[in-house]
Amino acid sequence: MTTTSSTDPGSGVAEPTSRHIALTETYAAHNYHPLPVVLASGEGAWVRDVEGRRYLDCLAGYSALNFGHGHPRLLARAAGQLQRLTLTSRAFYNDQLGPFAQALAELTGKDMVLPMNSGAEAVETAIKVSRKWGYRVKGVAPGAATIVTMRGNFHGRTTTIVGFSDDPDATDDYGPFTPGFVGVPYGDGGAVAAAIDDTTVGVLFEPIQGEGGVVLPPDGFLRDLRALCTERGVLMIADEIQSGLGRTGRTFACDHEDVVPDVYVLGKALGGGILPVSAIAADREVLGVVRPGTHGSTFGGNPLAAAIGHEVVRMLATGEHQERARVLGERLAAGLRALVGKGLVEVRVRGLWAGVDIDPRLLTGRQVCEALMGRGILAKDTHGSTVRFAPPLVCTEDDIDLLVSALGSVLEEALLSAG
Structure with missing residues (x-):
């Protein structure tokens, strides 16, 4: 885990990433199991962590952020x-x-x-x-x-x-x-x-x-x-x-x-x-x-x-936003369905909302989300080998292509490792 510092806006004291995680784990009840990323800012479909790394937010606060961060x-x-x-x-x-x-x-x-x-x-x-x-x-x-x-x-x-x-x-x-x-x-x-x-x-x-x-x-x-x-x-x-x-x-x-x-x-x-x-x-x-x-x-x-x-x-x-979700959803669906048989077992898409079932012999949903995080994509697993994607409706075609490409890379690496 890296320990690059960020500034605590309340005190002006630099806080390393590891300390943010340690404070949360120590003082906040463990009713969640977050990915090891500490987010500090967001704009549109993208967020930054305390180290300045950018991530495409494909959870969007469980759809609370349909209009993105800081609209x-x-x-x-x-x-x-x-x-x-x-x-x-x-x-x-x-x-x-x-x-x-x-x-x-x-x-x-x-x-x-x-x-x-x-x-x-x-x-x-x-x-x-x-x-x-x-x-x-x-x-x-x-x-x-x-x-x-x-x-x-x-x-x-x-x-x-x-x-x-x-x-x-x-x-x-x-x-x-x-x-x-x-x-x-x-x-x-x-x-x-x-x-x-x-x-x-x-x-x-x-x-x-x-x-x-x-x-x-x-x-x-x-x-x-x-x-x-x-x-x-x-x-x-x-x-x-x-x-x-x-x-x-x-x-x-x-x-x-x-x-x-x-x-x-x-x-x-x-x-x-x-x-x-x-x-x-x-x-x-x-x-x-x-x-x-x-x-x-x-x-x-x-x-x-x-x-x-x-x-x-x-x-x-x-x-406008409904139509955007429909059009970008078609692009997302096409990209994800092309991965069926290449590590994906099933794809379900309606607008900009998708659930994909990973071949459980390859990876769990959590492992997929951890690997996606390393490629600048934030998503959430559920029920074993299922991953959900719900990017903000303000995302772009390039964002959708990035998501599909990153997932394809994760699956390809898993298939190669499995022999």
Whole structure:
């Protein structure tokens, strides 16, 4: 490990790379296993470490950085609001929330939005609202509401949410868990239909399972699910926290099948990579069940978050970023598919979001990410030999070619080593 110094902006004292890592490992809980790189600055699709090395950021904060690092338009909006008002709490009105709520409602085609902070809070909010809708509107017996979920899901880290995960890393030693959830195989419409009964208030799903490795549902699944939810009188709840807001080449991943869910769950990119901003969007029949005092958040809907979120929605309203993701995604898909049989077993791509399965006889996903880091590419592994790529939507054709070339080199070296 190198020990080249960087300057601590708080003290002016030079700090070696090894010390940054040592301080984090000593004083921050070990709930992550980072690659051994210490990032200090970023611009667009690129970041620099404390030694000045540049890396193409192909994780983009799990899609929170769809518009890249330090987007001038978002920074300007944030800086302007910082000088005016940052927090009031929802005990009072502020002049940023209304325009943001209107813009997001119009983007989603829904009547109302309920703003929160983290993605997990948005999922929790969707769960609470769906249950209250079930009791107040559908007439489910008190305390009996259930929600159908999909196996392989990732919706967040709260105790309620991990309770319906099937990932032991997420669940072990965190129980007991909240009841009221019924899990079915992802993409299995028949299993969803069989799981719905008189207690069901909603079906919670990801249009694309991101943490699972960018897992795409079978063609037609979203359309069939929409029809099923309408027929059976349950809410279709789409977790578009990672897949939404331009990532897949459309505003929402559900758009690929021309499907509109009853509830959108949004986050990550909504905060422009600056603040945690999330929300759910639904029609008045659903969100109208929320009354004063029944749900809230100190920071949800704060003026700074609303200003940034509003600017994100304005940027998406032009369709420019969605189209960019679509076009560059086609280039990414072509490059990655050319590597199938050359170290890759399978490739899944939707817009600028890709999951690749490495031949497990060659390398683990972690080993691939470590090797890519040495070539100036930052990515994230998941589930053994799977690697995810999600470069910012502001990346270039050259950036995509660099990513594909670097991955090809890593695989070629592994194949040569394997004989």
